[in-house]
Amino acid sequence: LEQTLSLMANTISLIIFSLLFNSLLSLNLKNNVNTVVNNNREKSLLKLQKIKCQQPYVTLNVYSGRENPQWSINLNQMRRVKIIINQTRYNLGKNNKIIKRVLGYQGFTVHCHPLKKVRLNEDIMLVNGVPKIEHYLLSTGRRYLKQSIRNHVRKHLGEVTMIQQPPGNNQSKDDNDNNTNNNNNNNNNNAPSNTVCSRVPIVGPDVVPLYNPYSDNYGCFVRMIDYNNCYAYDIVTNTFPQPGINIINDGSHHTIAISSRF
Structure with a gap:
């Protein structure tokens, strides 16, 4: 009987702890x-x-x-x-x-x-x-x-x-705008100027990139959003269409x- 009561007490304690932990986690999120x-x-x-x-x-x-x-x-x-x-x-x-x-x-x-x-x-x-x-x-x-x-x-x-936010990206739009050129230079030392957005077709890399519209394709997703709604970017939710x-x-x-x- 004592073992049963002890087991029940431990179970109840775990349940209470789990509920409190989930509540705190939810509040923190x-x-x-x-x-x-x-x-x-x-x-x-x-x-x-x-x-x-x-x-x-x-x-x-x-x-x-x-x-x-x-x-x-x-x-x-x-x-x-x-x-x-x-x-x-x-x-x-x-x-x-x-x-x-x-x-x-x-x-x-x-x-x-x-x-x-x-x-x-x-x-x-x-x-x-x-x-x-x-x-x-x-x-x-x-x-x-x-x-x-x-x-x-x-x-x-x-x-x-x-x-x-894109995975691993905690920067704001302003921060990303400031760092766009740096990111481009890391990918290509001869990164073209803003006029690249007016060239067609815009060709991406042959590997699957990390989705980051502020630097992908030299930022053309964001720069041209108001000129061409077919770019795969939604300005309100900062993600895919x-x-x-x-x-x-x-x-x-x-x-x-x-x-x-x-």
């Missing part, structure tokens, strides 16, 4: 994800706060396989965005809604030129996970967006899609059609 999300978001908001555009543009990232809605905003609206950033940037860590959804709304991007005319290395600021800013940006484009799209976006304001969503309103009902990035 969540904190790490929150830290990465908050750091990336704060960098983007700081860039947005400092940006000076004569004619700012906003893009709603919601479609795939077709152009995302894009519209211009005036300087007063841009100043309003910066005021909201000042009011919210110190509360970024609160109530993060981190998700793995890849269909539909992914956030807004703000830039100084129409996407088709974005210059190489120009900053494109991603805004998501900050409901007040997202709601305001959505309001600036209400006359350009269908009601079904506005309703879809409102349901997902404040959500942040999980950012996937994701399925997309297309909301069709025929007057009687809404149909959600899944399409690919290509």
Whole structure:
């Protein structure tokens, strides 16, 4: 009887220890994800706060396989965005809604030129996970967006899609941009200049590379993303192309059609 009780006690202790360990591990992973999300978001908001555009543009990232809605905003609206950033940037860590959804709304991007005319290395600021800013940006484009799209976006304001980093890559985009040339030189001492992105075809190595879009093919995946959507890179999730969503309103009902990035 004593041996049985002792065995039961040990078993219960192991179960309790396992539960506590898993809880702590889950909490630690969540904190790490929150830290990465908050750091990336704060960098983007700081860039947005400092940006000076004569004619700012906003893009709603919601479609795939077709152009995302894009519209211009005036300087007063841009100043309003910066005021909201000042009011919210110190509360970024609160109530993060981190998700793995890849269909539909992914956030807004703000830039100084129409996407088709974005210059190489120009900053494109991603805004998501900050409901007040997202709601305001959505309001600036209400006359350009269908009601079904506005309703879809409102349901997902404040959500942040999980950012996937390439294996072994903990660097931010800025760090990778700074190190792209070094990485290229390590692979090829005679690495060509940025004009390589305009040459066709772009030929990769004969071995399976480590997926790192910021240095693969001399960074052409990232540099040319706004000119050619067929590059195998999704700027929002920092990984391979994701399925997309297309909301069709025929007057009687809404149909959600899944399409690919290509």
